[in-house]
Amino acid sequence: MARHIKCGKLFTGLDRGAEEQQTLVIDGEIIKFVGPSAEAPKPAPNDEVIDHSGHFVLPGLIDMHVHLSYGNAKTEEDIDLYASLEFRALRGLEAAQRVLAAGFTTIADPTTSGRVSLAIRDAIDAGLFVGPRISSSGRQITNRQGLSDWYPSWIGVPETSIGVLCRDASEGIAEIRLEVKDGVDFIKIAIDGDSMNPSSDVLVAGYDQDEISAMVKEAHRLGKKVVVHARGAEGVLYSARAKADIIFHAAWMGDEGLEAVIENGCALCPTLSLVVNDIDFTRPGDGCFPDFPDAHKRELEAACISLPKAREAGVKFMLGSDSGFAVTPYGEWHARELEHYVNYLGFSPAEALKCATVNNGEFVREAGQVGLLEAGRLADILVIDGDPLADISVLQDRSRIREIIQGGDTVEVEINKNARRLRSEFSYELWSDIYTQERIKEIGLVSGLAQRAAE
Ligand SMILES: [Zn+2]
Structure with missing residues (x-):
C-alpha cells in the first residue's frame, strides 16, 4: 500500500523554492515520486490518499546540535555530576521524543556523557522506542584551555563528564580509537572554551x-568526520587547516580563519540559540546574570560581523540549537535557530531551511537519504499549517504541525505531561545570596524579623 500526499505547497530542498500542485508518493519507507500532481501515478485501490492541499510540506527538520544527556541543565555540574549515566540515558530518550515531536526527524549529538546518546540511538534503531534518527559523538576531546577542564585542578575532570581531558595528540588519538571502537558516528573536539572562558583570559587554542x-587525520583514517568547537580566531584557524568537517560557533573567526575555512571546505555551524536565548531569557536572580548574557552579547556582535562574510563567500552552513540547557530545553526552541539565521546572519528563509534540511542531511549517518524530498530517499516529512518561506517563525509553533512522517510512517509520540524533575538531577546549591546583617537590612528583612519576634 502506497501513500499519496497532496501538497498545498512543497519545499523539496532542491533549488526551486516552494511549488504548488505537487504530489508525493511513498512506498514503504522510501519516496517513490515527487512532482506535479498531474504527472503523479494514479493511486491503486488499496493506496492511501492524504490531503495536505491546505498545508506546507517540507523535509523532516534536522538539528545538528542536541545534547541528549544534559537534561535541560541549569549548571555545568548538572551536566557532568548529577544523575547516574543510566538515568541520563532514560531521561535522554524522553528528550529525544520531545525533539521529534517538534518536527525534527533527525538529530546529531555532538558530546554526550559515557555512551548515553549512543545507547539512545541504538534503542531507537532497535525499534524499542519511537525517536529521531540520531548520529552521536562520544565525550568531547579537550585540553586545559578547552571546554571541559573548568574543574579545579585538584579535582580533575571526572569520568562522568561530557569531556575527556587529552593533554596532547597521542592521548587524543588513543581516545579517538576508543570512541570509534565504542561505535560513535563522529568525533567531537573542543579546541577552545566559551565566551566567559574561565580557564584563560583570551580564547586561545588548547592544541597547537x-x-x-x-x-583530525586519525579520525578521518578511521572513517569518522570531525566536529570542532572553536569560538576564537586561533581555534577556527587551526581547525580549518586541520580539515575539520564542521566548525561550531566561530564567532571570532578572523579573515585568515575564513580563508582557511574556504580553502579546506569546512562547514560552519554557528549555533546562535544558546547565545541569543541566554541574552533574551536570563534574568536577575539567575546565577550567571549579568556576566554570561553580557559575554554572549559580545559574541553575538562578533558573529554578526564574521559569519555573514562566510555566508557571502559561499561557505556551507549547517544548523543546530545546542539544546539541553535550561535556556534551550528539548522540543522548545530548535526551529528558532532558523529565525536567527534570517535575523542576524542575512539568510533568506529558504536558505535557512536548506541549512536545516539539505546541508545537515549531508553530515549525519543517513547522508544521501535524508534532508531532501526526492525519489529514492527516506520519507521523512514535516507538514505544517503556514508558510515558513513567508514567516520562518511558524516552524516554532508546534500547534501548526499537522503531520510528522518518519520512514514513511506517521509519527505518533505522546509526550507525558506529568514528567517532572527529581532533586537528584541538580547540583546542590543551597542559597544564591549571603545573608550578612547588612544584606538582611538591605533587602528589608529586618522589620519582618522584628515582627515575628514580637508575636
Ligand atoms: Zn554544544
Missing part, C-alpha cells in the same frame, strides 16, 4: 596546529 591536525 600539529596536535589538532594529527587528531
Whole structure:
C-alpha cells in the first residue's frame, strides 16, 4: 500500500523554492515520486490518499546540535555530576521524543556523557522506542584551555563528564580509537572554551596546529568526520587547516580563519540559540546574570560581523540549537535557530531551511537519504499549517504541525505531561545570596524579623 500526499505547497530542498500542485508518493519507507500532481501515478485501490492541499510540506527538520544527556541543565555540574549515566540515558530518550515531536526527524549529538546518546540511538534503531534518527559523538576531546577542564585542578575532570581531558595528540588519538571502537558516528573536539572562558583570559587554542591536525587525520583514517568547537580566531584557524568537517560557533573567526575555512571546505555551524536565548531569557536572580548574557552579547556582535562574510563567500552552513540547557530545553526552541539565521546572519528563509534540511542531511549517518524530498530517499516529512518561506517563525509553533512522517510512517509520540524533575538531577546549591546583617537590612528583612519576634 502506497501513500499519496497532496501538497498545498512543497519545499523539496532542491533549488526551486516552494511549488504548488505537487504530489508525493511513498512506498514503504522510501519516496517513490515527487512532482506535479498531474504527472503523479494514479493511486491503486488499496493506496492511501492524504490531503495536505491546505498545508506546507517540507523535509523532516534536522538539528545538528542536541545534547541528549544534559537534561535541560541549569549548571555545568548538572551536566557532568548529577544523575547516574543510566538515568541520563532514560531521561535522554524522553528528550529525544520531545525533539521529534517538534518536527525534527533527525538529530546529531555532538558530546554526550559515557555512551548515553549512543545507547539512545541504538534503542531507537532497535525499534524499542519511537525517536529521531540520531548520529552521536562520544565525550568531547579537550585540553586545559578547552571546554571541559573548568574543574579545579585538584579535582580533575571526572569520568562522568561530557569531556575527556587529552593533554596532547597521542592521548587524543588513543581516545579517538576508543570512541570509534565504542561505535560513535563522529568525533567531537573542543579546541577552545566559551565566551566567559574561565580557564584563560583570551580564547586561545588548547592544541597547537600539529596536535589538532594529527587528531583530525586519525579520525578521518578511521572513517569518522570531525566536529570542532572553536569560538576564537586561533581555534577556527587551526581547525580549518586541520580539515575539520564542521566548525561550531566561530564567532571570532578572523579573515585568515575564513580563508582557511574556504580553502579546506569546512562547514560552519554557528549555533546562535544558546547565545541569543541566554541574552533574551536570563534574568536577575539567575546565577550567571549579568556576566554570561553580557559575554554572549559580545559574541553575538562578533558573529554578526564574521559569519555573514562566510555566508557571502559561499561557505556551507549547517544548523543546530545546542539544546539541553535550561535556556534551550528539548522540543522548545530548535526551529528558532532558523529565525536567527534570517535575523542576524542575512539568510533568506529558504536558505535557512536548506541549512536545516539539505546541508545537515549531508553530515549525519543517513547522508544521501535524508534532508531532501526526492525519489529514492527516506520519507521523512514535516507538514505544517503556514508558510515558513513567508514567516520562518511558524516552524516554532508546534500547534501548526499537522503531520510528522518518519520512514514513511506517521509519527505518533505522546509526550507525558506529568514528567517532572527529581532533586537528584541538580547540583546542590543551597542559597544564591549571603545573608550578612547588612544584606538582611538591605533587602528589608529586618522589620519582618522584628515582627515575628514580637508575636
Ligand atoms: Zn554544544
